[in-house]
Amino acid sequence: MTGARELHLNLFIYPGGHHEAARRHGSSDTARLLDIRFYQDLARRAEAAAFDGIFLADGPALADNVRYASRFRLEPLTWLSAVAAATERIGLIGTASTTYTEPYNLARQFASLDHLSAGRAGWNIVTTGAPQAAANFGLDAHPVHAERYERARDFLEAVTKLWDSWEDGALVADQAGGLFADTDRIHAVDHEGPLLSVKGPLNIPRSPQGRPVYVQAGSSPDGRALAARYAETVFTAHQTLESAQEFYADLKRRAARLGRDPGQLLVLPGISPFVASTEAEARRLHEQFNSLTQPEYSLELLHRLLGIRLSQEELDGPVPRELIGTEGERGDHSRFRLVLGIIEREELTVRQLLHRLAGARGHRVIAGTPEQVADQLSQWFEQGAADGFNVMPPWLPGGFEVFADEVVPILRRRGLFRHAYTGSTLREHYGLPRPGSRYAARAAPSVV
Amino acid sequence: MTGARELHLNLFIYPGGHHEAARRHGSSDTARLLDIRFYQDLARRAEAAAFDGIFLADGPALADNVRYASRFRLEPLTWLSAVAAATERIGLIGTASTTYTEPYNLARQFASLDHLSAGRAGWNIVTTGAPQAAANFGLDAHPVHAERYERARDFLEAVTKLWDSWEDGALVADQAGGLFADTDRIHAVDHEGPLLSVKGPLNIPRSPQGRPVYVQAGSSPDGRALAARYAETVFTAHQTLESAQEFYADLKRRAARLGRDPGQLLVLPGISPFVASTEAEARRLHEQFNSLTQPEYSLELLHRLLGIRLSQEELDGPVPRELIGTEGERGDHSRFRLVLGIIEREELTVRQLLHRLAGARGHRVIAGTPEQVADQLSQWFEQGAADGFNVMPPWLPGGFEVFADEVVPILRRRGLFRHAYTGSTLREHYGLPRPGSRYAARAAPSVV
Numbered sequence: 001m002t003g004a005r006e007l008h009l010n011l012f013i014y015p016g017g018h019h020e021a022a023r024r025h026g027s028s029d030t031a032r033l034l035d036i037r038f039y040q041d042l043a044r045r046a047e048a049a050a051f052d053g054i055f056l057a058d059g060p061a062l063a064d065n066v067r068y069a070s071r072f073r074l075e076p077l078t079w080l081s082a083v084a085a086a087t088e089r090i091g092l093i094g095t096a097s098t099t100y101t102e103p104y105n106l107a108r109q110f111a112s113l114d115h116l117s118a119g120r121a122g123w124n125i126v127t128t129g130a131p132q133a134a135a136n137f138g139l140d141a142h143p144v145h146a147e148r149y150e151r152a153r154d155f156l157e158a159v160t161k162l163w164d165s166w167e168d169g170a171l172v173a174d175q176a177g178g179l180f181a182d183t184d185r186i187h188a189v190d191h192e193g194p195l196l197s198v199k200g201p202l203n204i205p206r207s208p209q210g211r212p213v214y215v216q217a218g219s220s221p222d223g224r225a226l227a228a229r230y231a232e233t234v235f236t237a238h239q240t241l242e243s244a245q246e247f248y249a250d251l252k253r254r255a256a257r258l259g260r261d262p263g264q265l266l267v268l269p270g271i272s273p274f275v276a277s278t279e280a281e282a283r284r285l286h287e288q289f290n291s292l293t294q295p296e297y298s299l300e301l302l303h304r305l306l307g308i309r310l311s312q313e314e315l316d317g318p319v320p321r322e323l324i325g326t327e328g329e330r331g332d333h334s335r336f337r338l339v340l341g342i343i344e345r346e347e348l349t350v351r352q353l354l355h356r357l358a359g360a361r362g363h364r365v366i367a368g369t370p371e372q373v374a375d376q377l378s379q380w381f382e383q384g385a386a387d388g389f390n391v392m393p394p395w396l397p398g399g400f401e402v403f404a405d406e407v408v409p410i411l412r413r414r415g416l417f418r419h420a421y422t423g424s425t426l427r428e429h430y431g432l433p434r435p436g437s438r439y440a441a442r443a444a445p446s447v448v
Numbered sequence: 449m450t451g452a453r454e455l456h457l458n459l460f461i462y463p464g465g466h467h468e469a470a471r472r473h474g475s476s477d478t479a480r481l482l483d484i485r486f487y488q489d490l491a492r493r494a495e496a497a498a499f500d501g502i503f504l505a506d507g508p509a510l511a512d513n514v515r516y517a518s519r520f521r522l523e524p525l526t527w528l529s530a531v532a533a534a535t536e537r538i539g540l541i542g543t544a545s546t547t548y549t550e551p552y553n554l555a556r557q558f559a560s561l562d563h564l565s566a567g568r569a570g571w572n573i574v575t576t577g578a579p580q581a582a583a584n585f586g587l588d589a590h591p592v593h594a595e596r597y598e599r600a601r602d603f604l605e606a607v608t609k610l611w612d613s614w615e616d617g618a619l620v621a622d623q624a625g626g627l628f629a630d631t632d633r634i635h636a637v638d639h640e641g642p643l644l645s646v647k648g649p650l651n652i653p654r655s656p657q658g659r660p661v662y663v664q665a666g667s668s669p670d671g672r673a674l675a676a677r678y679a680e681t682v683f684t685a686h687q688t689l690e691s692a693q694e695f696y697a698d699l700k701r702r703a704a705r706l707g708r709d710p711g712q713l714l715v716l717p718g719i720s721p722f723v724a725s726t727e728a729e730a731r732r733l734h735e736q737f738n739s740l741t742q743p744e745y746s747l748e749l750l751h752r753l754l755g756i757r758l759s760q761e762e763l764d765g766p767v768p769r770e771l772i773g774t775e776g777e778r779g780d781h782s783r784f785r786l787v788l789g790i791i792e793r794e795e796l797t798v799r800q801l802l803h804r805l806a807g808a809r810g811h812r813v814i815a816g817t818p819e820q821v822a823d824q825l826s827q828w829f830e831q832g833a834a835d836g837f838n839v840m841p842p843w844l845p846g847g848f849e850v851f852a853d854e855v856v857p858i859l860r861r862r863g864l865f866r867h868a869y870t871g872s873t874l875r876e877h878y879g880l881p882r883p884g885s886r887y888a889a890r891a892a893p894s895v896v
Contacts, residue, residue, distance in 0.1 A: 023621060023628060030621045034653060036533070036564035060552055062651040066629045070621075073651040075560035081526040082564045085484070085533030101553060104508055104584040112523035116484035116530045135647035136552040173471060173478045173518075178742050180471060181514045199583035203510040203521040205482060294626055 007381045007416050008233075008266060008388030008430060009408075010093065011046040012055040013039060016070035017395035018272050018360040020301070021292035023070050028395045033070060039079065040086035042397055049404040050418050052429040053091025053122055055215075055235070055390055056080060060100045061133040068297035077109045084117035091426030093122035093215055098155040099148050100128055100137055103191075103198050107162040110212045111204050119208030119425030124215040124235065125226075127152050145333075149222040154193035156214075156230050161189035163211035164437040165201035181205075187439040210435045213426050219247065219334030228254030232432050233266040235390050237338055237363045240345075244269055244385035264432055266387040269380070270363035272394055273373050275402045282367040289394060290355040298354040301361065305339050315351040319343050338362050360392045370406035377407075378416060455829045455864050456681075456714060456836030456878060457856075458541065459494040460503040461487065464518035465843035466720050466808040468749070469740035471518050476843045481518060487527065488534035490845055497852040498866050500877040501539025501570055503663075503683070503838055504528060508548045509581040516745035525557045532565035539874030541570035541663055546603040547596050548576055548585055551639075551646050554603075555610040558660045559652050567656030567873030572663040572683065573674075575600050593781075597670040602641035604662075604678050609637035611659035612885040613649035629653075635887040658883045661874050667695065667782030676702030680880050681714040683838050685786055685811045688793075692717055692833035712880055714835040717828070718811035720842055721821050723850045730815040737842060738803040746802040749809065753787050763799040767791050786810050808840045818854035825855075826864060 015033045016023045023030045032038035043054050056076040063071035076094030084092055092113065096106055106123075114121035127148035134142040143151070170185035189200035216223070216231035227234050228251060238244035244267075252262035274289075276282035295312045303309050307325035314320075321343065342348070342356060359365035366376050380386040393399030411417040427434055463481045464471045471478045480486035491502050504524040511519035524542030532540055540561065544554055554571075562569035575596035582590040591599070618633035637648035664671070664679035675682050676699060686692035692715075700710035722737075724730035743760045751757050755773035762768075769791065790796070790804055807813035814824050828834040841847030859865040875882055 024623055024626065026623070030623065033621065034563050034619075040533070060556070060651070062634070062649050066634070067627065067631045069628055071628075072619075072653060073556070075556045075652065077526055078529040078557050078560040078564060081529035082533040085488070085530040100550070102548070102550075102585055105549060105553075108508070108521070108523045109526050112526040115482050116526060132647075135645075137550055138645040171482075171520075173481065175472055175474075175478065178472065179515065180517055180519075183515045186510070186514070197583075197586040199580075201510050203508070204523065205520060 004415055006418055007377070007386070007411065008052045008268060009417065010053045010055045010091070010268065010388075010390045011042065011051050011400060012057070012270060012390040012392045013042060013396070014057065014070070014392070015072065015074060017399055018363070018392040019289045019394035020069050020297060020358045020361075021289055021294070022395040022399075024292040025289055025395055027398045029397060030070075036079070036082050038397075039074070040083055042400065043083045043087050043090055045397065045401065045404060047087050047090040049408050050421055051090060052388070053093045053120075053426055054083065055093040055124065056095060057124075058095035058097070058126070059128055059130050059133065060097060061130050061136055063130070064132070065297050065300050068294050077113060080121075081113055081116060084113065084120065089120075089421045089424060091120045091122055091213070091429055092117055093124055093213070093426075095124040095126055097126050097128040097133075098152040099143060100133055103155050103158040103162065103196060104200075104202075107159040107202055108204060111163060111202060111207045114207035114209050114212055115204070119427070121207070121209065122213035122215050122233070122426050124217060125152065125156065125230070126217060145220070145222060149226060151195050152226055154196045156226075157193055158189070158191040158196050158198045160211065161191050161438070162198065162200050162202045163206070164439055165189050166204075166206040167437045167440045168206055171205045206437065209425050209427050210437070213430065213432060223334065224251060224254060227251060228260070228265070229258055231265060233268055233430060236267060236269050237335065238269050238385070239338060239342060239362075239364055241380060241383065241385055243338070243341065244380060245383065248385050266430060268388045268390050269386050270360060270390045270392050271377070272360035272363055272365045272392040273399075273403050273407065274365065274367035274394055275370055275373055275406055277369065279368050279372060282369065286359075286365065286367040290358055293354065293358045295354070298358060301357060302350075302354060305335055305357070305362070310350055315354075316349050319348060319350055319353055335362050359394060363392055365394075370410055373403075373407050374410040374414070377411065378414060381416065452863055454866055455825070455834070455859070456500045456716060457865065458501045458503045458539075458716060458836075458838045459490065459499050459848060460505070460718060460838040460840045461490060461844070462505065462518070462840070463520065463522060465847055466811070466840040467737045467842035468517050468745060468806045468809075469737055469742070470843040470847075472740040473737055473843055475846045477845060478518075484527070484530050486845075487522070488531055490848065491531045491535050491538055493845065493849065493852060495535050495538040497856050498869055499538060500836070501541045501568075501874055502531065503541040503572065504543060505572075506543035506545070506574070507576055507578050507581065508545060509578050509584055511578070512580070513745050513748050516742050525561060528569075529561055529564060532561065532568065537568070537869045537872060539568045539570055539661070539877055540565055541572055541661070541874075543572040543574055545574050545576040545581075546600040547591060548581055551603050551606040551610065551644060552648075552650075555607040555650055556652060559611060559650060559655045562655035562657050562660055563652070567875070569655070569657065570661035570663050570681070570874050572665060573600065573604065573678070574665060593668070593670060597674060599643050600674055602644045604674075605641055606637070606639040606644050606646045608659065609639050609886070610646065610648050610650045611654070612887055613637050614652075614654040615885045615888045616654055619653040654885065657873050657875050658885070661878065661880060671782070672699060672702060675699060676708070676713070677706055679713060681716055681878060684715060684717050685783065686717050686833070687786060687790060687810075687812055689828060689831065689833055691786075691789065692828060693831065696833050714878060716836045716838050717834050718808060718838045718840050719825070720808035720811055720813045720840040721847075721851050721855065722813065722815035722842055723818055723821055723854055725817065727816050727820060730817065734807075734813065734815040738806055741802065741806045743802070746806060749805060750798075750802060753783055753805070753810070758798055763802075764797050767796060767798055767801055783810050807842060811840055813842075818858055821851075821855050822858040822862070825859065826862060829864065
């Protein structure tokens with residue numbers, strides 16, 4: 001990239017919005033949660049604001065608490081393919097699990113998404129935290145953290161080879177000469193990892209981006225190691241500038257230590273903005289959403305995050321620290337530490353803590369004027385805490401529209417965000433290079 | 449269905465066209481084989497002709513002969529999702545393998561396709577014939593035919609339960625009352641089959657059609673048994689009226705024996721039409737395509753179908769029947785018998801046989817005037833051989849356009865094909881009922 005450093009923005013779409021009570025608020029559009037046009041409209045809106053990408057979470061199991069909150073799952077590959085057809089430039093980042101898919105199937109689907117979107121696919125690589133997924137796949141138990149990460153590494157090696165298996169130009173389609181594909185440029189990958197064996201080649205030519213942009217979200221030590229080696233953008237949750245700075249520096253350092261250019265590993269924390277014309281109004285709006293939360297739901301979330309079961313009678317007492325389990329028992333290590341950090345820094349009642357988590361399950365909530373929100377983003381961007389943000393609107397579509405209409409123009413005036421796309425692929429939006437195929441027999445650069 | 453019986457038409461899309469030399473013919477559009485807009489245009493064209501659906505084949509491995517013919521694979525779920533966004537009424541039938549996917553993942557993706565297309569999804573259920581798929585999934589060997597069919601039955605039971613797991617109306621999204629989903633109407637499926645164990649429930653609400661239309665294509669005894677039990681439409685290959693009649697009668701009889709309404713199992717053979725204004729011109733066109741075939745490719749296809757390896761020197765001699773293997777060695781039993789039937793009925797040179805197979809790998813090729821093609825279709829439809837057809841254009845897009853422009857109007861004048869859609873889902877186009885959820889606690893019909 002040349003010129004001044006600019007920040008990157010994804011719209012992270014959660015059906016109905018990120019605040020756990022979003023669907024109970026009058027400004028949410030809840031009639032269209034399963035209507036693809038709702039998501040196509042959102043993506044077009046984000047594209048009009050020149051966002052880098054949209055982002056869909058995923059997990060192959062039904063959340064326990066669907067009784068109270070919009071916790072079904074849109075399947076990202078199909079959903080993003082339909083969004084691709086309604087947009088032209090915005091990136092399309094879908095979550096998929098290395099624990100519960102097969103490398104060959106996943107490689108084909110992302111290559112197809114990249115083809116049909118003309119180079120806009122991103123893959124958010126997850127190992128799946130929810131233990132209930134295991135029983136949907138005939139497993140007695142969810143593989144433990146270390147096992148999942150071992151498979152993730154193996155899986156990444158396998159699919160990267162598959163995406164390299166057709167060199168550029170292998171598709172010839174030569175009408176006169178009779179050659180459809182130059183099979184000298186299509187390679188079996190013969191991957192033999194500790195857990196996975198994949199022969200290849202892929203059955204679809206190399207896609208516009210070579211492979212999808214690799215996105216990663218784990219912040220545990222295993223997660224950081226995986227991100228440092230493979231990720232091109234990282235999605236992460238931080239409540240404080242200091243925590244985000246520590247993570248940012250650590251990840252860039254780890255990448256550099258592996259010989260990578262730290263500038264090609266973008267750190268994009270999640271932020272959930274409540275924007276209004278005065279700070280008081282923004283806070284009122286936030287409180288209004290919090291007042292719609294249902295303790296049955298929030299206490300269940302707390303149990304998942306910290307391992308403590310509390311009753312509704314305990315809502316206005318202090319958080320009973322002695323009941324908190326140890327990190328080792330939790331699936332999501334980094335989120336556990338994040339919530340523990342809130343408890344240690346602040347004197348909160350259980351209800352107050354639940355409200356802090358209601359916004360975006362631990363991601364940072366910012367309530368303020370457009371200027372104040374822009375100030376916060378600028379500060380993190382300029383003080384080594386972020387290369388941009390995953391914007392997690394509390395409710396949809398309004399919670400995103402106000403951000404796009406009011407905050408984005410300020411970031412532009414400050415020279416921090418693009419006015420229009422300059423590229424057409426997600427890699428180009430992020431300033432990331434297009435990888436070559438490892439099998440390409442190019443003239444090696446001279447080392448003499 | 450009320451009124452006169454009407455036939456059903458799918459457009460079966462093979463990248464570049466079904467004739468193996470299509471891409472070498474000047475009228476093919478080969479520059480857009482990986483361009484989603486090419487397929488969206490085709491689907492819109494088929495929708496303008498009020499076709500029931502478009503159909504995409506699939507297999508999770510690269511064909512050996514991609515050197516000579518357009519044999520890469522568009523991944524159907526992603527591809528059809530993008531086509532859904534560009535169309536409104538036409539059905540979207542995608543092939544997916546019960547051998548090389550996980551029931552939970554497949555169920556989610558088809559449910560999503562059905563949601564995002566507002567009820568237009570169809571699933572062509574295959575067990576995967578190509579043995580080279582195994583090594584892409586870490587298997588030492590491709591499971592044998594009987595094993596694949598055992599898994600297919602188990603798989604169908606599991607996914608059908610998953611698609612039933614949310615009753616209609618389970619999604620409440622009640623703003624005032626606080627209930628998002630009525631968990632009394634969401635069911636774990638607890639499937640424990642001989643090979644598969646799937647807990648459920650699915651993580652997405654019941655889709656517009658309840659579940660995708662079940663399409664099946666195996667014509668072996670195991671394939672017929674599976675089709676009779678589960679399929680709602682069957683795709684099949686026949687060279688002669690008699691063979692198609694035998695298959696049609698057998699399948700309807702098998703369905704009736706299982707207590708099913710045979711009218712809800714539609715038999716749709718493949719046909720590949722060369723249409724021109726005179727019969728001589730149509731035959732010339734067909735020969736022109738055949739003259740572009742490449743023996744390297746065709747002989748390889750023959751080896752796959754019959755197990756015999758011949759050299760180019762043998763092209764103008766008779767087919768050496770003594771070299772033909774036995775049915776048991778072939779993956780595709782019914783195709784083996786079909787080709788054997790051609791050899792037994794006719795005195796063909798090897799080259800002539802290869803030309804017979806070049807059209808659509810054994811599906812029936814009809815070369816003639818629009819009236820002649822319409823006559824052939826009418827005859828099969830009226831004489832108990834077909835409920836409609838999978839139209840397999842030799843080349844694209846022209847090979848389809850001439851069928852839509854010249855043949856379809858004749859079928860309409862004869863009262864055999866709709867002038868416009870009367871329904872909006874694929875089930876409605878086919879005249880198939882929407883299944884209820886097995887878990888729905890409806891008042892049981894009185895049996896007294």
